Amino acid sequence: MSDLPTLAQVAAEAGVSPATASRVLTGSVRVSTSTRRQVHDAISRLGYVRHRAPRGGAGRRSDQVVAVVVCEPAHRLFTEPFYARMITTVEEVLTGHGVPLAVMTATAATSTIATPPLVAGGVDGVLLVGARDRHPLAVTLAASGIPVRSAGRPPDGIDLPHVDMDNRDGGRQAAEHFLLGGRRAVGVIAGPPGLPASRDRLDGFVQTLALAGMTGVPVAYGDFTHSSGVHGMQWLLRRMPHVDAVFAASDVMAAAAVQTLRRTGRRVPEDVAVIGFDDAPIARRISPALTTVRQPVEEFAALATRLLLLSMTSADTVRNNPMLPTELVVRESA
Known part of the structure; x- marks a missing residue:
């Protein structure tokens, strides 16, 4: 029983x-x-798990479909480099296995529209990207019985197999670089606080500074967009006019911070050092070139996709949750 x-x-x-x-x-x-x-x-x-009747026999069927569900508004897919890199890689892996890709967006507000086709048998596997705290779709998918793999650590309290990147260690590397460079008036432009990756980057950074005796680091919160990077940098300048180092949780926000600093007459890195996160193309295009924490986006997306495909063909869910390393790439901005 x-x-x-x-x-x-x-x-x-x-x-x-x-x-x-x-x-x-x-x-x-x-x-x-x-x-x-x-x-x-x-x-x-x-800990309820919904039991679904299998859609056909064992093994991969020729008519299987995988959905990538991004928990962001649709316009972010076309403005955020991370999603373009990730979805491109997912499609390449799926194409190699003869599996078509469907791409959907589902914010907390639109999850009721996105949920029915996912849980009613419309797809055979879901790659969930960017779920934040208490996202209703993440909770539903965890209980659905559908093969799901979260790209990134899922929100606390939601049990989903996942692949993650070591965001906490990336924050640590950025903090240590500032400390070795003698920076002492340090601020942060963090990502959304409800996103696990954002929290990990921030925690790794501020905890490393705290071990060196630097506490009370001011934190502005953004959403990885250029405009939030501008607002975050302006807030930090008001809070600490003599800031000499800024860690931004994305390269887009870091580039916005560099531009904002220049408009106020600050030199980068002479007056203010800036470190971003991602190693997106913009990190190499801006001047000065951006010191950043590289995350292996393509490897991350490929691994998550392969593990999802494996769980779609196996009666047992593949429960290992690999974590890929991040790496500080030193360029000119810090």
């Missing part, structure tokens, strides 16, 4: 009917946000 929780137990735990709990799992729009949250919370507490 299995001790796994049932849908009826989830419904009882959430204080709703089994029919309502079922509608939440299928992404029905006929459920209020508060009720959906109750059911997702109950799923997390009980």
Whole structure:
């Protein structure tokens, strides 16, 4: 006899009917946000896993489809270099296996639209990218029984197999470079606080500085866009006019910080050293060339895709969660 929780137990735990709990799992729009949250919370507490009937026999079928679901607004796919590099690599790997790719976006606000085709058998595997804390789709997919691989560590409390990059160590390397360079008035332009990768980059950076006796580092939060990098740099300059080093959680924000510093008469790196994160193409194009933490995006995307394909052909989920190293690339800005 299995001790796994049932849908009826989830419904009882959430204080709703089994029919309502079922509608939440299928992404029905006929459920209020508060009720959906109750059911997702109950799923997390009980560890409920939805059992799906297999779509065909064992082994890879010729009509399988994989969806990459990016938890960002659609316009970010065309403005953020990370997503272009990642999706291109995913498509190359899938094409080599004869599997077509579908690309979707799903913010927390649009997840009710994205969920039904994913959980109702429309796809055979999902590569989830950029899920933030309490993202309803991440919770639903974790309970769906569909083969899922998260590209990046999933939010706390959501059990999904994943591939990650060592963002924390990347932050550590940036901090140590500033310390070795004698920088002492250090600020941060961090990414979204609800994104695990952002938190890890920030934690690795500030904890390394704290071990060297530097505490109370000011942090401006951005969303990896150029405009948020400008606003973050302006905020840091108001907070600490004599700032001599800035760590930005993306190269796009770092490039914006460099431009903002120049407009205020600061020289980079003579007055202010700047380190970015990603080693995106913009890091080599701007002047001075950007010192940055390189993440192996193509290797990361390829590994996540291959592990997802493996879980689609195996009765047992591949539960290993590899972490790829990051590397500080020293150029001219720091």
